[in-house]
Amino acid sequence: MSSVLHPVGPERRATYWRRRLVAVLLLVLLGVAAALGVRALLPEASSQQAVARLDPDRVSPTLGAGTPSAEAAAATASPSATAPTSSAPERVEPCTRDALEVALTSEATAYGPGVTPRFVLTVRNASETTCSAEIGSGMRSFAVLDASGEQVWSSADCQSSTSSQDYELEPGDSRSMRTTWSRQRSAAGCPDGQPVAEAGTYTVQGSWNDVAAEPLTVTLTG
Template structure:
C-alpha cells in the first residue's frame, strides 16, 4: 500500500503520479465505452417504444375520401356541390277561337283601273297566355262580294295546295297573311276564262279557320 501512495524509483515522484493519473483516465474511458456498447446491444425500453408509436408527428396522412360530417340533428349535411333539380317548361296549348282576334286591312280603299287590290289578314292573340296557331293559305280565305252580296272572287276557288305552319303567339302577338286580287272573277275549280270585275263598290271578307274579320269596303274605278 505504501508503494501506491509513495512511489519509489529513480525518477521524480511527479512523473509517477502523472503516469498513474493517465492510466486511471484510460481505465475510465474503457469502462464508459463498454457501457455504451452494451446499451446499444440491448432493446429499447417498452414504454419508449409505445410513446414512439403514439407520436402523431411520426404518422403520415392517408389520402382518401372524407365522410361528410353529420349535422346537429344527426342527419348527414347536404353536399354544397349538388345542383338543384330543373323542370322542363310545359309546351303551349293550341289557341282557342276566343283567344284570337282577326283584322282585315287593304292597301287602299279605292283602286284605279291598273291597280291590283292587296288584302292583309292579321291574327292577334288577345288571351293572357302564349298559345300556338296554325296559319297559312290552307286556313285563310279572302272573298270579294258586289253590292248585291253576290260572290265575285274567292281565294279558295284557286287554292291548289293548303300550305300552313304552326306559330307560337305570345299575349298580344300577331301573324299576318296577305293576298293580291287580279280583279278577275273566279269560280270553283279556277277556270281561266272568267271576265274582269266591273267598276263599282265591293265588300272584302276575311276568315281564318272559324274566326271572321270585320268586312272591309273598297271600290274599283274603270
C-alpha cells in the same frame, strides 16, 4: 453491498461473475428489442398521417361521424344531394276563339285601272295570356262579292299553297296574312279564261280558321 461486489457461496467467484454478466446482457438485449419494437410502429403511424395530409376528405373505417375527416366528407357530399334538377319548358296552350281578334284591311278603298287590290287578314291575341295560334295560307280565306251578293272571286279557288305554322302570341301580339286579287273572276277548280270583274263596288270577306272578320267595301273604278 459487500455481497454484490464480493459474492459468497460454495461456487468459485468467477462463476458468480459470469452469471451476473449473462443477466446483465439479457437485460440489455430486452431493452434493445423493446426499443426496436416501438420504432417499428412509428412508420405506420407516419404513413397514416401522410395519407391524411394528401387526402384530408378520406374517411378511415375507424373514424366516427364526429371526427374532422368524417365531417369533411359529409360537406363534400352535400352539394350533389341538393343539386337542382332541370325541368321541361312550359307548354303554351292553343288560343281560344274568344282570345283572338280577326281583322280585315285593304291597301286602298278604291283601285283604278290596272291596279291590283291587296288585302290583309290579321290575327291578334286580345287576351292577357300567352297562347299559340296556327297561321298560314291553309288557315285563311278571302272572297269578293258583287253588289248583288254573288261571289265573283275566292282565294280558295286557285290556292296553290296550304302551309301553316304555330306561333306563340303574347298578349297584344299579332300575325298577318296577305293576298292579292287579280281582278278576274274565279270558280272552283280554277278554270282558265275567267272574265275580268267590271267596275263597281264590291264587298270583301276574310276569315281565319272559320272565324270571320268584319267585311269591308272596295271600289274598282275601271
